[in-house]
Amino acid sequence: MPEGRPRVGLFVTCLVDMMRPSVGFAAVKLLESAGCSVEVPQAQTCCGQPAYNSGDRADTRALAEQTIKAFQGFDYVVAPSGSCAAMIKEHYPTLFDTDPEWKDRAEDLAGRTWELVSFLTDLRGMTAVDSRFAGKVTYHDSCSGLRELGIQAQPRQLLQTIPGVELTEMVERDVCCGFGGTFCVKYADISNKIVTAKTDHILASGADTLLAGDLGCLMNMAGKLQRRGAAIEVRHVAEVLADMTDQPAIGQPARRRA
Amino acid sequence: MQSTSRDFKDNARAALANQTLQKAMKHVKTGFIDKRAKARDRLPEFDDLRDASRDIKDHTLANLDFYLERYEEKVIASGGQVHWAPTAEDARKTVLDICRRVDARVVTKGKSMISEEIALNQAMEEAGLDVVETDLGEYIIQLRKEPPSHIIAPAVHLTKEQVEADFRHHHRELPPERPLSEPLQLVAEARQMLRRRFLEADVGITGANFLVAETGTSIIVTNEGNGDLTQTLPRVHIVVASLEKVVPNLEDVSTILRVLARSATGQEFSSYTTFSTGPRRPDDPDGPEEYHVILLDNGRSNMLGGQFQDMLRCIRCGACMNHCPVYHAVGGHAYGWVYPGPMGAVLTPNLIGVDEAGHLPNASTFCGRCEAVCPMRIPLPKMMRHWREREFERHLSPTAVRAGLAVWAFFARRPKLYHVAMGLQARLLGYFGRASGRFDALPFARGWTKHRDFPAPEGRTFQQLWAEKQSGKAPR
Numbered sequence: 025m026p027e028g029r030p031r032v033g034l035f036v037t038c039l040v041d042m043m044r045p046s047v048g049f050a051a052v053k054l055l056e057s058a059g060c061s062v063e064v065p066q067a068q069t070c071c072g073q074p075a076y077n078s079g080d081r082a083d084t085r086a087l088a089e090q091t092i093k094a095f096q097g098f099d100y101v102v103a104p105s106g107s108c109a110a111m112i113k114e115h116y117p118t119l120f121d122t123d124p125e126w127k128d129r130a131e132d133l134a135g136r137t138w139e140l141v142s143f144l145t146d147l148r149g150m151t152a153v154d155s156r157f158a159g160k161v162t163y164h165d166s167c168s169g170l171r172e173l174g175i176q177a178q179p180r181q182l183l184q185t186i187p188g189v190e191l192t193e194m195v196e197r198d199v200c201c202g203f204g205g206t207f208c209v210k211y212a213d214i215s216n217k218i219v220t221a222k223t224d225h226i227l228a229s230g231a232d233t234l235l236a237g238d239l240g241c242l243m244n245m246a247g248k249l250q251r252r253g254a255a256i257e258v259r260h261v262a263e264v265l266a267d268m269t270d271q272p273a274i275g276q277p278a279r280r281r282a
Numbered sequence: 283m284q285s286t287s288r289d290f291k292d293n294a295r296a297a298l299a300n301q302t303l304q305k306a307m308k309h310v311k312t313g314f315i316d317k318r319a320k321a322r323d324r325l326p327e328f329d330d331l332r333d334a335s336r337d338i339k340d341h342t343l344a345n346l347d348f349y350l351e352r353y354e355e356k357v358i359a360s361g362g363q364v365h366w367a368p369t370a371e372d373a374r375k376t377v378l379d380i381c382r383r384v385d386a387r388v389v390t391k392g393k394s395m396i397s398e399e400i401a402l403n404q405a406m407e408e409a410g411l412d413v414v415e416t417d418l419g420e421y422i423i424q425l426r427k428e429p430p431s432h433i434i435a436p437a438v439h440l441t442k443e444q445v446e447a448d449f450r451h452h453h454r455e456l457p458p459e460r461p462l463s464e465p466l467q468l469v470a471e472a473r474q475m476l477r478r479r480f481l482e483a484d485v486g487i488t489g490a491n492f493l494v495a496e497t498g499t500s501i502i503v504t505n506e507g508n509g510d511l512t513q514t515l516p517r518v519h520i521v522v523a524s525l526e527k528v529v530p531n532l533e534d535v536s537t538i539l540r541v542l543a544r545s546a547t548g549q550e551f552s553s554y555t556t557f558s559t560g561p562r563r564p565d566d567p568d569g570p571e572e573y574h575v576i577l578l579d580n581g582r583s584n585m586l587g588g589q590f591q592d593m594l595r596c597i598r599c600g601a602c603m604n605h606c607p608v609y610h611a612v613g614g615h616a617y618g619w620v621y622p623g624p625m626g627a628v629l630t631p632n633l634i635g636v637d638e639a640g641h642l643p644n645a646s647t648f649c650g651r652c653e654a655v656c657p658m659r660i661p662l663p664k665m666m667r668h669w670r671e672r673e674f675e676r677h678l679s680p681t682a683v684r685a686g687l688a689v690w691a692f693f694a695r696r697p698k699l700y701h702v703a704m705g706l707q708a709r710l711l712g713y714f715g716r717a718s719g720r721f722d723a724l725p726f727a728r729g730w731t732k733h734r735d736f737p738a739p740e741g742r743t744f745q746q747l748w749a750e751k752q753s754g755k756a757p758r
């Protein structure tokens with residue numbers, strides 16, 4: 025580990041940037057409390073998953089090169105998303121199999137890149153957070169973070185150090201929510217079936233708050249819960265860990281409900 | 283079998299609306315998954331065995347010609363015959379020729395996906411043969427004139443009430459008032475109907491889970507015992523198997539067997555694991571007079587050395603579909619051809635073309651659960667992505683998708699412009715969505731808002747707020 029305060033480049037992710045900047049600020053707060061100095065390169069946009077998963081190699085590669093350049097020189101690169109972190113960590117190097125120079129650069133970035141919560145616990149050794157959040161919480165394991173990066177215990181460990189949090193697990197907590205990026209619009213009816221089952225389990229858990237580490241999945245589940253008229257609040261786990269839950273939950277109106 | 287993979291979306295819609303199917307599919311979602319998990323937990327070296335199994339198949343595929351030739355020599359040495367079938371048509375013709383030569387009338391069959399792949403039943407029936415499926419699930423779907431919906435549980439899409447109704451309809455000779463609502467009663471009745479057929483059969487056809495190069499043995503892994511009766515009672519035994527079923531030796535078979543049943547049904551071992559080597563020898567108590575192996579290629583050798591070679595490691599355990607949320611939602615028939623679920627999404631385009639089966643590798647969330655459970659560690663999502671890349675290169679992807687992607691990529695590749703555009707979009711959507719916090723309809727996101735609300739953005743982008751904060755202003 026580098027001496028002193030490591031320099032962390034925040035990979036904001038395109039969804040957090042556009043939809044829910046408060047998650048980005050929660051990430052910054054957590055990273056700073058873990059002793060890091062945080063910078064946000066302007067030259068970043070999206071990790072490229074929409075192109076990658078649509079078979080568009082040329083645009084994927086261009087975005088990967090853009091990201092690699094934008095995050096040169098940082099000790100670590102941290103994203104508040106398992107799927108974007110996994111894209112950089114696991115998939116970028118495979119894009120350059122015929123280009124050794126870029127492959128080296130991609131591997132170098134992959135080696136420095138982390139998903140937020142696992143970075144805090146596994147690398148920075150964070151064992152507790154200081155948060156006054158109170159609620160009965162259920163946690164959804166998003167697929168990429170779970171299966172590509174092994175993130176499952178870490179967010180739960182930190183959540184359990186919040187006195188007001190009661191963790192209540194749903195069944196099939198590790199099963200896909202049906203988002204799948206463009207899948208949810210290309211195969212809308214199948215996605216609907218999957219997210220309906222997921223929201224059944226969320227409702228059955230008795231939780232009043234649903235948390236996860238990926239905004240795409242959260243928007244999908246929040247949108248379905250709200251369409252079903254359910255009152256469960258949906259938030260990114262970073263908001264709760266950072267004690268930054270003043271803004272309305274995902275999909276809730278600007279003024280706090282009574 | 284005629285493919286309807288092109289109509290995947292329509293098939294899926296019909297499946298989602300089919301309440302009986304949805305009821306039947308609930309069992310897949312729980313039964314198989316829990317049993318596999320328990321079986322895995324009881325075997326500490328399970329993951330090491332997966333690695334070893336993968337390595338065995340990789341080695342075999344790298345030397346496939348060598349092992350196939352050895353296998354052929356051994357089959358011949360034990361008195362059997364090997365027929366190489368480059369295409370499905372060749373395989374069908376070979377089976378029919380054998381049946382004709384031995385003057386067969388009744389043919390019994392053990393469960394075989396290769397038989398489905400080459401549409402063997404239809405060809406034999408057209409040739410006037412009386413074809414009897416003897417696996418319970420296959421027997422049921424044969425009565426219903428349906429293809430299998432799962433590679434190890436062909437009738438998993440049916441409820442027991444449906445099977446009862448089918449049996450009452452087809453077994454007219456049995457007393458109508460007999461009790462038939464329990465699974466055990468259904469099994470007993472199928473047994474009773476099949477017993478006579480086993481004895482009548484002139485030819486028995488089975489698939490193979492393994493072909494052993496060292497000994498010329500074909501192996502079937504079953505639970506009902508029907509496979510044994512199919513291959514030992516008739517005068518002629520025909521094995522239909524694809525090339526990649528070959529493994530070097532019996533040691534390798536025992537390694538892979540340890541992950542096969544556990545991954546498939548959660549059993550440590552299936553009830554029957556049956557080895558056949560050649561026809562009956564003079565002092566054998568039973569066995570067929572003739573033993574034939576039909577080795578089917580049907581596009582597989584094209585997969586060697588390419589992006590899809592790993593798929594040839596597949597041992598057809600079904601774990602990938604058992605754990606697939608898309609398969610759970612729509613069932614196997616929606617996939618439109620022989621092989622459903624994740625393994626079908628990779629294999630089917632290889633066998634019938636991506637023009638025909640292009641939907642299958644796209645209809646995945648890439649949740650990765652299939653790869654996580656595959657005993658042969660086949661990177662299924664990665665290979666589905668390869669298909670998407672080929673479709674994209676060949677401009678087979680839908681125009682709307684390509685156009686949307688092009689606009690998005692134009693901005694995403696220009697960070698300055700992108701941040702301005704996102705800032706405007708966040709502000710616009712944030713403004714209109716402020717009051718309710720979400721949209722229940724959005725003209726450009728109908729696929730989304732058809733089934734769920736779209737959350738309104740907070741109104742400013744992170745990059746805007748961060749820039750303000752850096753220049754000394756308050757974030758909001």
Ligand code: SF4
Nearest residue numbers: 596597599600602656
């Ligand atoms: S792809 Fe893997 S999990 Fe699926 S059937 Fe083949 S071996 Fe089993």
